Amino acid sequence: MWCLSFLLAAILRLAEIPQEARASPLPVGECTVDASDRTLNIIAITDMDKESRTSPEGYTWRALTRKGQLFVKDELAKLEVTWDLSSDQNLTTHLNMKGRAMEMSDLVKFNGHLLSPDDKTGMIFETEDKKAIPWLFLNSGPGNTESGMKAEWMTLKDDQLYVGGHGMAYRNKKGEIFSTDAMWIKIISHDGVVKSVDWTDVYDEIAQAAGATSPGYLTHEAVQWSEIHKRWFFLPRKYSTEIYNDELDEIRGTNLLITADESMEDIQVVKIGELTHPDRGYSAFDFVPGTCDSVILALKSMEHDGSTESYITALDTNGNVLLEDQPLDGDLKFEGLYFL
Template structure:
């Protein structure tokens, strides 16, 4: 057996091992008669999770506040580094004026570092999408393997494996967004039908979402009707489509917020999709039955699509910091950060971030 075959076999065994752990975790999902369960030698209360913040705050004499911020990349094919795969992490700061009318963001190139892994699927890995602070820890998801990683001490530590669709398939979830609602981490994918590159229907797997408990137990929920209602609110009907990479739940508003990456009334086409970016914010009630559509700003560069967002701290979830990324012929061109309020008023125009990278996750950490 060659060295390359040995490497592939090791990756397969590692992936299988993590899959087995995730399957076992899923079979233990929140038994009704048990509110706590021993995990790694400690008791985790399923009804209570930590909502502690991880960011630092600097206060200025004029009332402005500056928050520590983290970004993570999806490097696609460029994530491979020999026999390992990696993702670039950048750290910076978001400053917001006291009246919330002005904002500034900057990232320090010297603070960049890589997190890596040797767990891959199909020769690809560490194509990270989104960041979420859950139960006092920072998490990201690899959209190739479906693995949720804890990001800690400049390392990516495997936590839970998410299967695609209803959870009974071999393929890992192409996870694109993460949010926290009450005591669960909710992870979702593209939110559209899986199709061929020419838009021919294959399955509904990307329309399932995953509810993950603090102990790592997974519950699979079909959101097909939800995603249909979301796109219908913006006037999109199948075979038209809407792609989601940026979804958040707001416990302050008790509402859902969607920033679609791309949408079109036309059938999906891989060749055309790169120029179907949006400037739309869709706000839904808690039951996801009633929606409001808000236009963000007056202009829309359709080559740029939303890839992630977070509510800015201490603004009562009135301000949003969002990422947009741009691709050409399937390769990353640039990423941008912007700030706007929930009514669509732009506070900070799209600010070019360092490097030809596709930043797909942002968190205050």
């Protein structure tokens, strides 16, 4: 009974979003949508948590990549995704942090390489064939800490690589804040120069617009900058108006798309369909090429009662669902997505 009550509460709570924050359709600059039937290649990468270790006593950790195709049909009215299981490929490394590694959180091409961040070691890897080549280490918070950054999302803006984390303050069991490291982002040049930027105000503005003010929270794993819209796009992983709770957090997924201009003066919140599965949360997304950043392909992850699942879905920037949640085979947790 308690579980049913939690699920019902998770579904109902999103009705609390302030009315003034709910969005109208986004303007699009000079851009022409490609409405032709076409096929686009995609790739996804896993975060298998402790299962990334290939054996209990071994010193090799892996992430799995999987390729697939997105079929665009009927002038963007119909989208289909298929996955090629024969393309599954392990990327391995021996580099680890306290026995954890290769828990990859996103994918983006930068400097001619397909990059992926490990949220346990703080290392950004170049993914080349079956190799995971260390490129750049990011430490947590303001850049003077001893631990690696728990990187959860990456995007390109102004010809630089932006890397961010969950965007929430971490609290102890008494509700006291003990770390704000996840409120900092990194801005990286092509030469690998890293700038640490305090994004507390940005994350707080986004959370406030969604009605998740402290001690409530949003957590972020799916963030992109749109050069076409000149706006930030957030698909929050979790949403809560209450203080963090390990058990309840598993069913605090969202059906929100939040967008904001660069100054954070215009923030809009869109509800995406109905929240029928609050145990699923957005873990990555990318804009579908040729859609003027008006169509989104996204991954959702589920971690509940010790089991994990992943789903692929599609939506437009007005909150219309174009592809219902479609499971990926293998009970693996995929958290990075990229159009090849």
